[in-house]
Amino acid sequence: MIWKLLLALTTSTAHVLAIGTPLGFGSSTVGGGSATAATPASAAQLLSWLADSTPRTIVISTTYDFTNYYGSTSGKICKPWTCSPNPQFAIDQNNWCANYQPSAATGTDSWYKSGTGYSYLLKVASNKTLLGKGSSAGIKGIGLLIQNADNVIIQNINISDINAKFVWGGDASERLPVTIVGSTHVWIDHCTIKNVGRQFIVTGYNPAKAITISNNIFDGRATYSATCNGKHYWVALFTGSADTITFAQNYIYQTSGRGPHIGGTSGYTQYVHVVNNYFVSVSGHALDSEVGAVTLAEGNYFNTVTTPSMAGTAGNEYFIQTSSDLSACQSALGRTCQANTLLSSGSVSRLNSAVLTALKAQSAVTRYSPMSASAAASYVQANAGVGKIN
Numbered sequence: 001m002i003w004k005l006l007l008a009l010t011t012s013t014a015h016v017l018a019i020g021t022p023l024g025f026g027s028s029t030v031g032g033g034s035a036t037a038a039t040p041a042s043a044a045q046l047l048s049w050l051a052d053s054t055p056r057t058i059v060i061s062t063t064y065d066f067t068n069y070y071g072s073t074s075g076k077i078c079k080p081w082t083c084s085p086n087p088q089f090a091i092d093q094n095n096w097c098a099n100y101q102p103s104a105a106t107g108t109d110s111w112y113k114s115g116t117g118y119s120y121l122l123k124v125a126s127n128k129t130l131l132g133k134g135s136s137a138g139i140k141g142i143g144l145l146i147q148n149a150d151n152v153i154i155q156n157i158n159i160s161d162i163n164a165k166f167v168w169g170g171d172a173s174e175r176l177p178v179t180i181v182g183s184t185h186v187w188i189d190h191c192t193i194k195n196v197g198r199q200f201i202v203t204g205y206n207p208a209k210a211i212t213i214s215n216n217i218f219d220g221r222a223t224y225s226a227t228c229n230g231k232h233y234w235v236a237l238f239t240g241s242a243d244t245i246t247f248a249q250n251y252i253y254q255t256s257g258r259g260p261h262i263g264g265t266s267g268y269t270q271y272v273h274v275v276n277n278y279f280v281s282v283s284g285h286a287l288d289s290e291v292g293a294v295t296l297a298e299g300n301y302f303n304t305v306t307t308p309s310m311a312g313t314a315g316n317e318y319f320i321q322t323s324s325d326l327s328a329c330q331s332a333l334g335r336t337c338q339a340n341t342l343l344s345s346g347s348v349s350r351l352n353s354a355v356l357t358a359l360k361a362q363s364a365v366t367r368y369s370p371m372s373a374s375a376a377a378s379y380v381q382a383n384a385g386v387g388k389i390n
């Protein structure tokens with residue numbers, strides 16, 4: 001890591017590298033490697049550079065606005081939530097309203113196409129680094145699709161404003177800022193994501209392996225909310241058939257659910273190390289380990305979180321709190337483990353020892369050196385999100 005920093009400082013901008021190295025599962029991610037850094041002249045050029053087959057280091061320092069890139073459209077919507085004020089609406093994609101919300105009120109509305117599906121998302125191919133420089137590098141109105149790619153780094157990018165009023169309830173495309181499907185070696189670091197229709201980050205059904213999601217801000221402050229309280233419900237969804245994900249040092253606030261939701265399909269397995277994150281002002285739930293989940297939660301700080309982890313869901317989760325949890329973890333993993341801290345938050349009781357049995361064979365977890373929850377709380381508030389590095 002030191003040599004990389006020195007290299008970045010002492011050479012010209014032609015050899016710009018990401019700052020630091022990924023923790024945990026994504027640790028060998030190199031993105032575009034030593035590809036010469038260049039700045040796209042337009043949104044169209046950014047789109048083409050991300051998608052082509054050339055290894056690239058793409059450096060941006062302003063916001064590329066895709067909101068109206070593909071124009072807008074209008075159509076049928078429904079209103080699955082009846083709470084007030086300002087429930088989110090749902091676009092009637094593939095007859096979703098009639099199929100899943102037959103009693104919801106319907107209407108018509110308009111939205112921007114750039115947010116609405118696989119055909120519009122910004123495709124990110126293999127061997128790419130997208131680096132934000134300074135504090136105003138961003139992508140607006142569109143999400144990134146990292147599909148069947150190997151080696152992608154997205155660092156210091158502000159991602160925002162993707163049809164935040166609407167949800168489409170299907171699974172194929174839902175206005176997602178970052179979608180990782182069937183990809184390996186992906187590092188999403190120091191990004192800030194806000195004001196979107198659906199999850200801030202998801203994996204699909206094909207495996208997402210060797211992934212690190214670190215030092216990001218998931219800002220849940222929302223005008224339109226599925227829970228009608230100004231807090232975004234859809235935070236993160238990890239559902240691949242064989243995901244390995246380190247979710248570390250992220251700052252999650254003013255949300256109301258799915259932070260993250262892991263699993264849900266039997267026969268699939270997601271190894272997710274949720275470590276040293278800082279959650280604050282969460283009116284619903286944070287962790288939700290469904291069938292297939294193998295979740296180790298350690299060294300996280302939950303401040304005013306109604307439900308730090310859902311009870312009774314079918315996945316395996318080991319949520320460390322007591323000295324006996326710590327010693328079981330330490331004897332399985334062979335290193336110091338860290339307890340989660342719950343401040344003004346609900347209680348948790350999730351201790352599936354199958355998690356320790358599975359993860360003791362994963363060096364990304366056994367070699368991880370977590371901070372204490374209180375150190376993580378300060379570190380994350382000072383360091384997460386866009387504008388803190390580069």
Ligand SMILES: *[C@@H]1O[C@H](CO)[C@@H](O)[C@H](O)[C@H]1NC(C)=O
Nearest residue numbers: 033053054055126127150151
């Ligand atoms: C990415 O880079 C690696 C190493 O330089 C190379 O072997 C691989 O073929 C590249 N992948 C693609 C899809 O271009």
Ligand SMILES: *[C@@H]1O[C@H](CO)[C@@H](O)[C@H](O)[C@H]1NC(C)=O
Nearest residue numbers: 135136138158160161386387
């Ligand atoms: C991120 O983008 C949003 C929406 O464009 C903007 O309000 C916010 O100031 C940006 N954040 C940073 C850190 O640049």
